[in-house]
Amino acid sequence: xxxxxxxxxxxxxxxxxxxxxxxxxxxxxxxxxxxxxxxxxxxxxxxxxxxxxxxxxxxxxxxxxxxxxxxxxxxxxxxxxxxxxxxxxxxxxxxxxxxxxxxxxxxxxxxxxxxxxxxxxxxxxxxxxxxxxxxxxxxxxxx
Numbered sequence: 001x002x003x004x005x006x007x008x009x010x011x012x013x014x015x016x017x018x019x020x021x022x023x024x025x026x027x028x029x030x031x032x033x034x035x036x037x038x039x040x041x042x043x044x045x046x047x048x049x050x051x052x053x054x055x056x057x058x059x060x061x062x063x064x065x066x067x068x069x070x071x072x073x074x075x076x077x078x079x080x081x082x083x084x085x086x087x088x089x090x091x092x093x094x095x096x097x098x099x100x101x102x103x104x105x106x107x108x109x110x111x112x113x114x115x116x117x118x119x120x121x122x123x124x125x126x127x128x129x130x131x132x133x134x135x136x137x138x139x140x141x142x143x
Contacts, residue, residue, distance in 0.1 A: 049074045049076060049079065049133075050074070050080065051071070051080055052069070052138070053069060053071070053072060054069060055069040056091060056094055056095060056098075058094075058095045058099065060098055060103050061099065062102050064103040066103075066143070067143075068140045068141070069137075069139045069140075070094070070137055071136045071138050072123065072132055072135050072136070073134045073135075074133060075130045075131050078129040078130055082127060082129040083127070083132070086123075086126060086127070097119060098115075101115065103142055106140075112140070115137070117135075120132045120134065
């Protein structure tokens with residue numbers, strides 16, 4: 001009778017140790033592989049989640065004006081669909097930002113990157129179904 005109890009306890013402990021080992025292997029395997037959110041999207045995925053903003057001509061803070069167009073990359077198809085519906089809001093954000101910007105602020109890489117970052121931040125404030133990942137300037141003529 002005592003032998004059976006010891007054998008049962010040993011068997012339960014072996015099963016428990018094996019179960020803990022299997023769980024540990026699964027956790028290590030899942031943590032080790034990159035998820036799709038961490039990996040860089042392919043160019044096809046970027047294009048499918050991007051919205052083109054047609055050329056906008058507007059005055060800058062001085063006497064200058066700019067013709068500029070953008071492509072905005074979102075994080076999902078749902079976000080792209082929402083952004084397409086919010087096109088008028090995006091254009092408003094762009095025109096408003098540009099109206100506060102002087103021509104000197106848009107010359108050079110740093111100025112354009114600052115504009116892209118500002119537009120991304122402002123558009124993300126109105127987004128509900130996802131977010132803007134990156135804003136690309138696709139054409140720009142400053143006069």
